[in-house]
Amino acid sequence: MALDISEALRYLGVTGVPDDNLSVQLTGLARELEERITPRFRWTLANVSDLALPGQTAARMLADCRQAAVLVCTLGAAFDLWMRREQQRDMTRAALLDALGSVYVEAACDVAEREILVRFPGMYLTDRFSPGYGDLPLTVQPALMALAGAGHIGVTLTDSLLMNPQKSVTALIGIAEKPQPARIRGCRFCAMKDHCQYRKGGTTCHVST
């Protein structure tokens, strides 16, 4: 899984051509990250009606779906321990590692998504979406995590509904019989749209669709 350095640069707020030193550092650290940390994921299949997800976002996303995959993915606690160590040793490296970690967990979700697609030949997947997108509240986290078996890959939820380890993702992926439009990758659907650093800087975090 070659990590996309340009994604990491984007998380770091670096625009334009990065200096060589930074690119070299990121490339080396990305290699170290892939050597040291193996992302884990688990997913399960659920009936959309059983999920009983509140709000418009879920309704629109899963409009064509009877079933959805519930995915949980994490870089695990070992990454967090490494981050804590790196923050004490070298804050610059820590910031780079944090950005690469975000890229890595999303890339692992992509791998999971491909695995899901293989299991449903002839079917189509919706965009991946997570609690916190649009109006899908964080309060659905406990149920989704229990369904996907988050505990089996060491993912817990704090009382304030934060996932721990920190580089963890829960996501829903609808399974439909007809092609699905790209719905989610846009600011319109994002809970962060009012205070997003990218929008303030005149850019977005998504690939335009």
Next chain:
Amino acid sequence: MFQPDQLLFLDGGMGTMLQKSGLKPGELPELLALTNPELLTAVHRQYVEAGADVVNANTFGANRRKLAKLGVTVEEVVTAAIAAAQKACEGTSARVALDVGPLGELLEPLGTLDFASAVAQFAEQVRAGVKAGADLIAIETMTDLQEARAALIAAKENSDLPVLVTMSFDENGRTFTGCTPAAMAATLTGLGADAIGVNCSLGPAQLLGVLRELCASTSLPVVAKPNAGLPDPVSGCYDVGPADFAEAMAEAVAAGVSVVGGCCGTTPDYIRALHARVRSMTPGKREPNCSSLVCTATRTARISGVRVIGERINPTGKKRFQQALLAGDLDYIAEVAIQQEEAGADILDVNVGYPGVDEAAMLPLVVKKLQEVTALPLQLDSTNPAALEAGLRVYCGKAAVNSVNGDAKVLASLLPIVKKYGAAVVGLTLDESGLPATAQQRVDIARRILDACLAHGIPREDLWIDCLTLTVSAQQEQAEATLEAVRRVTQELKLRTVLGVSNISFGLPNRLLVAQTFLVRALSAGLTLPIINPNQKEMMDAVAAFRVLSGEDAGCRDYVERFANAAPAAPAATGMTLDDAIIRGLKADAARLARETLTSCSGLTLVEQHLIPALDKVGADYEAGRAFLPQLLSAAQAAQAVFAVIQDSMGSADAVRKEKVIIATVKGDIHDIGKNIVKTVMANYGYDMIDLGRDVPPETVVAAAVQHNVRLVGLSALMTTTLPAMEETVRALQQLPQPPEIMLGGAVVTKDYADRLNAHYAKDAKASVEIARKLLG
């Protein structure tokens, strides 16, 4: 109950059986003890009939955190669950285990749950289990060694029942948190577990490697309770059937595993097949390597050759360290640890005894901090029993204690603590009558200490003897006596030896040469654990050379690498100014140029004329989009190196430090990298940053603001769910008679939000500095 050469059969999965009976995923199965105990009894009964000698009561998640949300108590659930299991065992010889699973919340430093609270929660569950009549305790599915320790300590402190501890391992042979089988074995064996092993996560074939490693690392019975392979995400079915399961388990038994059962996906059919397949087998003969070692969860230092103990975490004669201790500056102590690790230390000695420091409170804090920043095993250096107990309790892994001596009173007060926490211990060859004069006296005292250790149940490999280095310029004949004692303790008593080496040369010119020569002689006499300053290259060179000559460094690989990498220092760039070095984030150059600059100006002038303008230049580039976060941080780190130079030259940087600023991530929030970035950048503009950490309750922030009488407090929150805690903290601060200014930051914080709370909005680290400058100067 557990015999390494006798098979004991455990049960199989409970969750799988309950789901078959209609339990919905997400529903807490523990409640069934109250709502449908007959169902539990029926499942247990099937396992007993399939051949299980032990059934786990349905108490896996019966802890306060999980049950409180449902309005039932731990005691109610545990009592009912044990009763349901007991009923299934009636008329048979099967026994009932109190099943103890993870709390569902991560312990420090991964999460924010502190060790004492974790022990308290497990203790409540254990007491309820004992009261309900459990026959043993099965601690299961642990992935964090520290949580396994908390549960085991709670079990040992609140019951006399046998305790079995199993952890979950991944394909890479480690748990999710990176714990190795060797570290698990050393730590849990030391804490008094009765059997250890693996459960859950994978099928039996994939766990064979870990099981073999456990069998080689402990003399305790080893437990295997794997899953029926892996589940299919679509069907939920596991991919290993009963016959294959039993076949793979037979291999585990042949490797020495003696306690067998199943976890997720296994049913009574699996246990029946397992029973039929292995019951006539005798577990394979094991030859565990029980030689001396200390460890942390992720790193093991086996004392099979020279292992360097770093001596620098010690306030004696170190003014800067003393100040750090008195000020509670744990970051400085962490830096000293990191330096020694990078210089090649294998173990770090930790001494925080100093007048004015409450050692019993400080030692556990320092242990926790050090374990957050380094994976090296620690040697806790104190003679204060309360401090040692507090330090060992929170230490994750197997530590060493420095030290006891031949005084019977000292042995009686410290050895029980060493035993309880399964530590290794250094025995000094002196006693109540003082320092020994001869090698013979030293050997006699060592023998006495050994007898006392054995009487307390501390195995001989866990005793390291210190034959005492005395200053050769004062007592010249003692150097030979020490070396002779090292030789005899090694050969006659077969014990490992420790020696503080540096003392030898006190009062002489060219101390290093004498110390290095003495070190080589001591190593030749059998010394394996020299306590030295690893930052002294000559001493570490001598160790590297010795490892070549002793054959420990096979193929001279480490030695060659050490000197191949010792490339000549890059020639100092000419024409580079201090300002350039800071701007470009070149730490070493910045430090060197700072030292040069300090010969002609004061620390304060350096800060005002070079450091701040350089940081401002980077800051301005950052504002303008010409520099980015990585450059901002690199410059801050170069500035940090400059501060360290000033501090060393003045003994303190008080004169150049600006006022204190408190910074914290609010209660409920655990994402703190943003806060830490702000801390790094502000500290290098000269602010004295008081970092309260993450998940900080409002009252802690208020108390710190009052205590330090600060004029500015920074708060961060990352999630919408933690904004209420931020608001509560702001309100509490604003109710103080002299409220501080407050600045807010974090992904979900906006200017409007900050304005509404009468606080300043810090959009990033640079903005935080600007706010502080405007308000504080």
